Amino acid sequence: MDKSLEKSLTQWLKSQQPACGIFLKLSILCGWLNGVAIVGQAYCIARILQQVIMQNMPLQASSIEFMGLIGLLLLRAALVQVRERVSFEAGKRLRSDIRQAVLNKLVELGPVFIKGKPSGAWASIVFEQVEDLHDYYAKYVPQMMLAGFIPLLILVCVFPLNWAAGVILLITAPLIPMFMILVGMGAADANRKNVKALARLSGHFMDRLKGLQTVKLFHRGDAELSNIESASEDFRSRTMSVLRLAFLSSAVLEFFAAVSIAVLAVYFGFSYLDHLDFGHYGVSISLFTGMFVLILAPEFFQPLRDLGTHYHAKAQAIGAAETLVELLDYQVEGTKTDAQSSTKASFSTDAISIEVVDFEVFSLDGQRLLGPISFTLPAGEHWAIVGPSGAGKTSLLNALLGFLPYKGQLMVNQQSLSTISPSDWRRHLAWLGQDPQLFHGTVRDNVALANPQLTDSQIMTLLEQANISDFVTKHAQGLDLMISDQSAGVSVGQAQRFALARALAQPAKLFLLDEPTASLDAQSEQFVLASLQTAMQGASGLTVTHRLDDLNAMDKVLVMDKGLIVQQGEVSELLGSEGLLAQMLNQQQEGY
Template sequence: MDKSLEKSLTQWLKSQQFSCGIFLKLSILCGFLNGIAIVGQAYCIARILQQVIMQNMPLQASSSEFVGLVLLLLVRAALAQVRERVSFEAGKRLRSDIRQAVLNKLVELGPVFIKGKPSGAWASLVFEQVEDLHDYYAKYVPQMMLAGFIPLLILVCVFPLNWAAGIILLATAPLIPMFMILVGMGAADASRKNVTALARLSGHFMDRLKGLQTVKLFHRGAAELSNIETASEDFRSRTMSVLRLAFLSSAVLEFFAAVSIAVLAVYFGFSYLDHLDFGHYGVGISLFTGMFVLILAPEFFQPLRDLGTHYHAKAQAVGAAETLVELLNFHVERHDTADSCQAKTLFSADSISIDAIDLEVFSVDGQRLIGPISFTLPAGQHWAIVGPSGAGKTSLLNALLGFLPYKGQLMVNQQPLSNLQLADWRRHLAWLGQDPQLFYGTVRDNVALANPLLTDSQIMTLLEKANISDFVTQHAQGLDLMISDQSAGVSVGQAQRFALARALAQPAKLFLLDEPTASLDAQSEQSVLASLQAAMQGASGLTVTHRLDDLNTMDKVLVMDKGLIVQQGHLSELQHQDGLLAQMINQQQEV
């Protein structure tokens, strides 16, 4: 990973610490108090040994030290328990805030942006990669503070007793962070590649699982299984690379700590044998001094060893943060001329007219999809939009829904669409797409999605309008009939009519219909069209369709090709002109 990128990601991780609230500070405070308790515990043990062994005092003479030792042990256990709980709470709050920020960003970018990646990749981002941040805040950040405080506290206690022991600790301590830096150079990059491999595997697997029927029908089961195996093997190898670095880091940290403690033990051993005579400020080395220092020596390196153990959490967080930062910082360039600082106005109207003047619609990455086009949809009229695939028909509807940026003027009742509050504007819309999305839940939940206050009788009225009430009443569960994920349990035609009932649940003044009968049989198509014609009385409507048989019921037809309007007018006029619509009608009649 590029050093500047890693540095910027680390800075971003640090900037998110405020989400942890006071719990992160409490975790660090518990660590500080535990460090002080460690020194007190070492003092009590050393004092007991000095009094019993060297001064030949009875155990009763060290009763205060024994009481202090027991109390310190209990205090350390309580601090460890509290620290574990507050650390988890800090990570939990951080994950909650980051996950909410990701979901808000996805809502802001809209469905067009989300469809640019497999659903499995988004699931990996929202769940796995956000979870990867937990240990960084719950363990690594507090430990990084303790790795500086506790060794410094121990050095302050050791140097006044024996400067040689202090120098040994001080000289060997930098070896551990030096090696951590060396390991960290590869760990962050390995973790980032591991996150990428996981997202690729998740997206690949979920997409194949959703399209399992198609895979089986085209006899591609063995080939797709091989592809999943390849992606899984890539993820396994990258995971093992991360684990190898983590184990290597731990092993080397243990080695340097053991060497340092061994050097201290040798120094004190030779000092007690009178082979060494330095470091004691001229007062000799007592058993208390040697035991006190040797007991503290492992504790001196323990915070550094713990930091090394948790260092992979930083590498993991940096790897996960790259995708998160890329998403959260993703900016859709606004091409409209409205002042972004202007306050959004509420929208309310009994009818809706649309004016497009030199309108250009862009993708979320800035590619022009439509334009420039101009048209005027008067209030109460129903227009059809036709054209070959890729002409820009759906993109035009997405611009009206507020999902795509645009340039030029797009006016709603003479007000710029960019000046309206999108949530308020969408309350006046009814949208029905060619691929209806029903959610896991009951029929009642799905129909009342936009208006949870609907009564059962009102929901049944909507189902009657959508010509699907008979199916519900004939079922034993009625409105409590469960619909599984991806509309499982109902046919495509039934799902489309449930979606139509949901669209009719709000008093819409503008209907935006994107191939509403594309997946229906002839009988279901006529039923849905009849329901739509009845619901659209008095409202405006734009219908994208490939079915040219019913265009004579439309007030006007827009013919689009390659992002431009090439014809517009009533069917009776356009079908006799030498143009794209006449060609499409002839081709459909020949079929």
């Protein structure tokens, strides 16, 4: 990974620490208190051994030290438990905050952006990669503070007793973080590649799972199994690379710590045998001094070893942060969508008129999809938008919904749409698309999604208007019928009618309909069109359709081709003149 990128990602991780609240500081405080208790515990043990072995004192003479030792053991146990709890809470709050920021960003960018990646890849970001941040804040950041405090505290206690032991600790200590950094440089890059491999595998598997029937229909099962096997093998190899680095790091850190402790033990052993005579400030080395230092020696290296153990959490967090930062900092090229505009105003009206002048719509990467176009939709009128595939019809509706960036003037009741709060604007809209999205939950939940206050009788009325009430009443569960993710359990036509009932649930002033009857049979189509005509009384409407025989019910028609409006006006006028609409109608009649 590029050093500047790694540095910027580390800075971003540090900038998120306030989301942990006071719990991160409490975790560090508990660790510091535990370090002080460790020194006190070593002192009590060394004093007891000195009194019992060297001074031949009875055990009763060390009762104070024994009580102090027991109290410190209980205190350390309590501190460890509290630290684990507050550390988890710190990571939990951080994850909740980041996950909410990701979801808010996805809502801001809209469904057009979300469809640019497989749903499995988004699931990996929202769940797996956000989870990968937990250990960084719950374990690594507190351990960073302890790795500096506890060794320093022990050195302060050791140097006044024996400067040689202090020098040994001081010289050998840097070996551990030095090697940890060297290993960590490779670990961060390995984790980053592992995160991307997981996102690819998740997206690939989810897409194939959703299209399982299509895969079977075209006998692509063996080929897709091979592709999934290849993606799984790539993920496995990258995971093993990360684990190899983690195990290597732990083994080497343990080696250096063991060697350092052994050097201390050899020094004190030879000093007691009178083969070494330095480091004791002119006073012979007592059993208390040797035991006190040797008991603290493992504790001196333990925070550094724990830091090395948790260092992979930093590498893991940096790998996850790369994708998260890329998403959270994503800005639409060319111009802003309405959701990204900085100036917002409330919006309330009883009728909606739309005026567009020199209007151009762009994809999220800046490619122009349609325009420039100009038209004015008066309040209360219903217009149809027709044209060949790829003419820009759906792109126009997505721009009106605020999901695509645009240039030019888009005025709603003489007010620029970019100044209106997206939530207020969408409260006045009813949208029904070609690919209806139903969510995991009951029929009641899906229909009342935009208006949870609806009663069961009101929901049944909406279902009747959408010509789907018979299906619900005949089912034993009724409104409690469960619909799985991706509309599993109902047909496409039934899903379309449930989505229509949901669209009719809110008192919309503008209907944006994209092929609302594309998946319906002729009889259901007539019921749905009649329900829409009733619901749209007094409201404005734009309907994208390929059914040219239904245009007589519309006030006017916009005919689009290659991103431009080539005809607009009343149906009778356009059909009476040579143009694209007449050609399309003739082609459709010949097709029948």
